[in-house]
Amino acid sequence: MKHLLKLIDCGQSYWLDNLTRKKITSGELKKRVEEQGLRGITSNPSIFNKAISESKDYDADIGKFVKEGHSIEEIYELLVIKDIQDACDILRPVYDQTDGLDGYVSLEVSPHLAHHTEKTKNQVRDFFKRVNRPNCFIKIPGTEEGIPAIEEMLYEGININITLLFSVKMYEKVAHAYINALERRAKENKPIHHIASVASFFLSRIDVLVDQLLQHRITGKKDPTSELAEKLLGTIAVANAKMAYQSFKKIFQGDRWNRLLKKDAKVQRPLWASTSTKNPEYDDVMYVEPLIGKDTVNTLPDETIAAFADHGKVQCGTVEQNLDEAQKNLSDLKKVNIDLDFVTDQLVNEGIQKFIDPYDALLKSIEKKSNG
Numbered sequence: 001m002k003h004l005l006k007l008i009d010c011g012q013s014y015w016l017d018n019l020t021r022k023k024i025t026s027g028e029l030k031k032r033v034e035e036q037g038l039r040g041i042t043s044n045p046s047i048f049n050k051a052i053s054e055s056k057d058y059d060a061d062i063g064k065f066v067k068e069g070h071s072i073e074e075i076y077e078l079l080v081i082k083d084i085q086d087a088c089d090i091l092r093p094v095y096d097q098t099d100g101l102d103g104y105v106s107l108e109v110s111p112h113l114a115h116h117t118e119k120t121k122n123q124v125r126d127f128f129k130r131v132n133r134p135n136c137f138i139k140i141p142g143t144e145e146g147i148p149a150i151e152e153m154l155y156e157g158i159n160i161n162i163t164l165l166f167s168v169k170m171y172e173k174v175a176h177a178y179i180n181a182l183e184r185r186a187k188e189n190k191p192i193h194h195i196a197s198v199a200s201f202f203l204s205r206i207d208v209l210v211d212q213l214l215q216h217r218i219t220g221k222k223d224p225t226s227e228l229a230e231k232l233l234g235t236i237a238v239a240n241a242k243m244a245y246q247s248f249k250k251i252f253q254g255d256r257w258n259r260l261l262k263k264d265a266k267v268q269r270p271l272w273a274s275t276s277t278k279n280p281e282y283d284d285v286m287y288v289e290p291l292i293g294k295d296t297v298n299t300l301p302d303e304t305i306a307a308f309a310d311h312g313k314v315q316c317g318t319v320e321q322n323l324d325e326a327q328k329n330l331s332d333l334k335k336v337n338i339d340l341d342f343v344t345d346q347l348v349n350e351g352i353q354k355f356i357d358p359y360d361a362l363l364k365s366i367e368k369k370s371n372g
Contacts, residue, residue: 003312004305005037010316011294013102015040017273017301020051021058024086036309039094039102041087042161042200042273042299044139045111045359048080053365066370072363075370080107081130088133095135100196100266106161107131108139111355114164120149128158134194137161141352142170142199147177154181154195163200163273164351166344171244171270174199175251178268182260193264198271198297201244203287204278205347206237211279213338229336232329234282238290239326240340245270245293245319252295271297276304285312293319 007014016032019041023029032038052058058079065075087105095103107127113120124138140146140153141164153160154177162174178199182192210232217229251257252267275287275298283289284307288298292315300308333340 003314004309006314007292007298008037008039010292010314012292012296012298013039014305015042015104015271015297015299016305017042017275017299018047019043019083019087019105020047020055021083021086022051022055024083024090025057029087030090033090033094039098040091040104040106040297040299042106042137042139043080043084044108044163045355045362048076048083049358049362049365052079052362059369062366062369072367072370075366076363077127077130079366081127084131084136085133088131088135092133092135100134100194103135104137104159104161104196104198105133105135106137106139108163108355111141111352111359114141114143114352115145117145117149120146121152124149124153124158124160125156134159137196137198139163139200141348142174143348143352147173150174151177151181154178154197155184157185157190157195159196161198161200161271164348165199165201165244166206166240166347166351167341168240168244168247169341170344170348171199171201172247172251175248175268179251179256179260182265183256186260186263191263192260193266196266197268199248199268200271200273200299201241202274202347202351203237203241203272203291204274204276205351206240206343207234208278209343209347210236210333210338210340213343214336217336217338225336228332232332232336234279234286235329236333236340238287239329241270241272241291242319242323242326243330245291245296246323248295267295269295269297271299273299275299276301289313289315289318290321291319293317 004014065078084105084107091103109120109123127138137159139161140150142162150160165171178197185192214229214233219226248270272291277284277286288308
């Protein structure tokens with residue numbers, strides 16, 4: 001685990017993207033925190049669907065809540081909020097030791113609310129109040145409708161993890177929403193030192209879709225477009241993330257940000273998400289090694305943590321290396337007639353659906369268990 005611990009020296013925290021009750025009750029989560037340098041954990045409907053539907057860990061609680069007369073959706077919320085609270089308690093020492101930089105656990109709003117600003121606000125308030133832990137993040141997707149909810153919730157003092165970010169343009173919007181929220185609070189002489197946020201920028205899903213489009217342009221013959229398309233395979237997600245980090249550096253500097261720093265504002269860190277390598281022909285740590293940088297988080301699945309602990313290489317500041325190559329790869333993508341903005345818009349919609357499907361399946365699974 002020494003490679004993972006070294007990331008902290010580079011200014012990067014690693015979090016786990018897989019919260020289950022078994023990880024809590026078995027002591028695994030506590031061990032990872034105390035011995036392996038884990039500094040946070042995230043959850044989403046897909047993870048909870050797998051945990052609840054494929055184990056008996058939640059069955060006793062489901063039966064209890066059914067007898068109490070709760071609806072299926074209420075049962076879901078009670079189950080996951082309990083897990084979030086318990087995980088927050090395990091990570092609370094990290095939160096305290098890092099003065100609120102790390103030690104967070106994320107809970108996602110219903111994916112059905114991704115395009116509903118007011119309903120998102122109401123559920124965020126409800127979840128944050130019910131979890132009742134200072135080291136809880138509530139996840140809001142980075143949609144156009146999510147932006148005003150993100151700013152308002154941060155203004156109200158709720159910690160927000162912005163999820164499903166694929167484009168640099170949308171990343172910049174959520175970064176400015178964070179600064180706007182802090183400025184509004186500062187103007188009213190409200191404290192801002194305790195407010196935290198991360199902007200979750202997704203990786204592997206970009207390469208999966210872009211690679212498909214590139215494959216359509218690879219003919220196997222020696223023509224410039226085909227050769228360029230082949231060269232770009234598996235390069236775009238990291239290049240895109242490196243450009244997002246450059247935007248991060250520009251936004252969180254200068255007079256505007258320095259005024260907030262004087263009031264002990266915390267920087268909103270980019271968080272690299274969707275970091276498991278989907279193509280077996282690619283390096284299994286391809287979304288870790290080139291994106292090590294100050295003031296970042298990398299949230300990793302179990303298999304990527306194991307791979308990086310085994311053979312990962314740690315070099316501080318790789319997120320700022322080979323920027324010319326990253327920019328060229330993004331420019332070359334246009335030369336083969338692939339519009340990255342179109343790709344990222346599609347991925348946001350796909351991402352919402354990929355959370356709606358397991359969320360709905362989870363509710364059906366709970367209903368089935370409650371009837372059993």
